[in-house]
């Protein structure tokens with residue numbers, strides 16, 4: 393139930409979309425550090441170079457599938473990123489880059505995790521920290537304290553260690569299924585508030601369940617989040633901030649990971 397469309401990161405080839413018809417919504421506002429800035433328009437954001445965003449789900453030995461990597465593969469992936477001079481960036485840094493043209497560190501990559509699995513806290517975070525990397529963890533709030541999923545304390549611990557905690561809905565229902573105001577309340581507004589009390593800070597980033605979105609849903613999410621992340625789907629040129637592309641990382645060699653990143657985000 394927690395898994396969706398199969399998009400294989402290391403095999404995926406990206407299609408680009410050139411017909412940007414973005415609205416001009418230039419406005420002065422604040423960046424994530426509270427400084428007043430002039431915002432890029434949707435067209436300007438859409439035209440910017442896309443930063444690689446990776447998405448992991450399960451990190452587990454002895455399990456096969458596009459949504460699982462072994463613990464040794466995960467460690468090898470983090471090591472090659474660090475050894476190759478990649479710098480992990482936060483969603484806040486990505487937002488400031490897209491909206492305010494803030495400079496990113498050299499070779500930036502955003503490393504994200506969906507579905508609140510317990511090994512994100514017990515395996516992924518420690519391995520990343522050992523390599524000087526930080527990630528973004530998207531939580532389904534229905535999973536608090538359930539077997540194989542993170543506890544509230546583990547989620548709070550991620551935020552404390554410098555990782556970003558974002559929302560992945562209440563129960564993994566896709567955004568395209570939210571019809572009534574009560575659906576938005578149940579899947580977005582309430583779990584966002586709950587997660588904020590757990591991490592002690594604003595939850596400003598969203599990952600779409602199954603990576604699935606439509607234009608209307610993406611527009612609606614902009615009322616709640618600075619950025620929303622899809623999977624390999626083409627971005628929406630009108631709301632590029634709410635349709636940021638990621639690639640799912642499957643079991644593959646560290647070299648294949650680097651190749652896939654370069655190919656998908658060139």
Ligand SMILES: [Zn+2]
Nearest residue numbers: 394506507602
């Ligand atoms: Zn998911």
